[in-house]
Every structure is written in structure tokens, then in C-alpha cells.
Amino acid sequence: DPVVDQLLSDMKGAVRSLSKAGSGEHTRRLASTLRLLAAWGASQQVDARVKDTIRSVIARDGRQTLLRRNVDRAMFRAEAGALGFDTRSNVPVPEPLAVDDATRQKIVDELLTDGVTARWRRLADTLEAAAAGLDRQAALRAGGATLVAQTDPSICRMINQELSYLSIQMVFWCAPWFYWVPEPCGLATSAYMGVWAVGWYYGC
Numbered sequence: 001d002p003v004v005d006q007l008l009s010d011m012k013g014a015v016r017s018l019s020k021a022g023s024g025e026h027t028r029r030l031a032s033t034l035r036l037l038a039a040w041g042a043s044q045q046v047d048a049r050v051k052d053t054i055r056s057v058i059a060r061d062g063r064q065t066l067l068r069r070n071v072d073r074a075m076f077r078a079e080a081g082a083l084g085f086d087t088r089s090n091v092p093v094p095e096p097l098a099v100d101d102a103t104r105q106k107i108v109d110e111l112l113t114d115g116v117t118a119r120w121r122r123l124a125d126t127l128e129a130a131a132a133g134l135d136r137q138a139a140l141r142a143g144g145a146t147l148v149a150q151t152d153p154s155i156c157r158m159i160n161q162e163l164s165y166l167s168i169q170m171v172f173w174c175a176p177w178f179y180w181v182p183e184p185c186g187l188a189t190s191a192y193m194g195v196w197a198v199g200w201y202y203g204c
Contacts, residue, residue, distance in 0.1 A: 015194040019084035022201025024135035031127035038120040047115025071096035079189035097167040126158040156204035166192040
């Protein structure tokens with residue numbers, strides 16, 4: 001699909017920019033791409049296909065097998081490196097976030113009930129709120145101010161919640177189940193690394 005191919009390219013471009021520098025502009029670019037991705041997903045019945053895919057995996061392998069899966073760390077580092085996150089990037093390369101069983105259960109339930117596009121829109125909202133905060137920080141720095149506790153704890157809570165969700169999304173989308181989505185692992189990892197970078201620049 002040329003539309004999603006372009007959206008994925010735009011997302012990766014925004015995330016590569018965030019690996020080099022934090023800014024409200026780069027963060028809004030990522031948020032905008034996620035909104036467009038959600039609109040594309042709604043038009044292509046992606047939510048229904050995600051639900052069907054998860055249900056079929058549970059029926060075949062069992063829910064506990066699904067919940068016990070973790071991110072392949074070698075694959076994660078390779079994807080992160082392709083996005084510009086390495087020893088030379090401004091943002092340190094994270095380890096995949098550890099997610100407890102209760103949170104995993106909640107995320108799987110949400111995927112089965114709502115799919116993914118509503119979460120992509122909420123993630124865009126969180127990124128836009130963080131972008132405004134990054135703009136304020138940049139303005140203060142430009143004015144020579146020393147930044148002390150300039151972060152909004154509510155935004156950091158939302159960023160951490162989204163990282164938990166995206167960590168599990170990476171587990172699923174990097175498995176060989178979502179073959180019908182162009183570059184599913186690249187999509188999930190790009191979103192994760194972008195949100196991680198925004199959180200790091202924001203001071204979470």
C-alpha cells in the first residue's frame with residue numbers, strides 16, 4: 001500500500017530526527033504521522049484484522065503463551081540502530097521496557113476490544129502535549145533560563161503508559177503474525193523509539 005509506505009517513511013524520518021535533537025517540531029511530525037496512520041487504519045479495517053489475528057493466535061497457542069512473549073532484544077537493537085539510535089546518538093538506546101503480567105493482560109484485552117487505531121490517536125494527543133512542553137523548554141533556554149523541574153508529571157505518566165503499550169505492541173507486531181501490515185516490526189519499533197526519545201528530552 002503506497003499510502004502506508006509513505007506514512008512509515010515519514011514516521012521513521014521524524015524518529016531519526018529525534019535521535020539527533022529534541023524539538024516540538026519533530027515531536028509534532030511524529031504525532032501527525034500517527035494520526036494519519038490511524039485514519040488509514042480505520043479506512044482499511046485494521047482494527048478488525050488486529051482483533052482477528054490476536055484471537056487466532058490465542059486459539060492456536062493459548063493466551064498464556066501470548067502473554068509470555070518478550071521482545072527479541074537483538075531485533076530491537078537492530079531496528080533501533082536503523083533509526084539512528086546507537087552510541088553516537090544524543091538519546092541513549094533503551095532496553096525494551098519490562099511489562100508486568102497485569103499490564104500485559106490489560107493491553108491484550110484492549111487490543112481484543114478496541115484494536116489499535118484509537119490508541120494511535122491517544123498517543124498522538126500525548127505527543128502533542130509533550131511537544132508544547134518542549135517548545136516552552138526551548139524558549140526558556142533561548143532566554144537564558146536555567147530549567148529546574150519544568151516537566152509536567154501528568155505528561156510523563158502518559159508517556160510511560162504509552163511505552164508499556166508500545167512495548168507489548170512490539171512483541172506482537174515483530175512476531176510473524178501481522179504479515180498483512182507493511183513492515184509491522186518497523187512500525188511498532190519506530191513509534192516506541194520516538195516516544196522514548198520524547199520522554200528522554202522532556203525529562204521523564
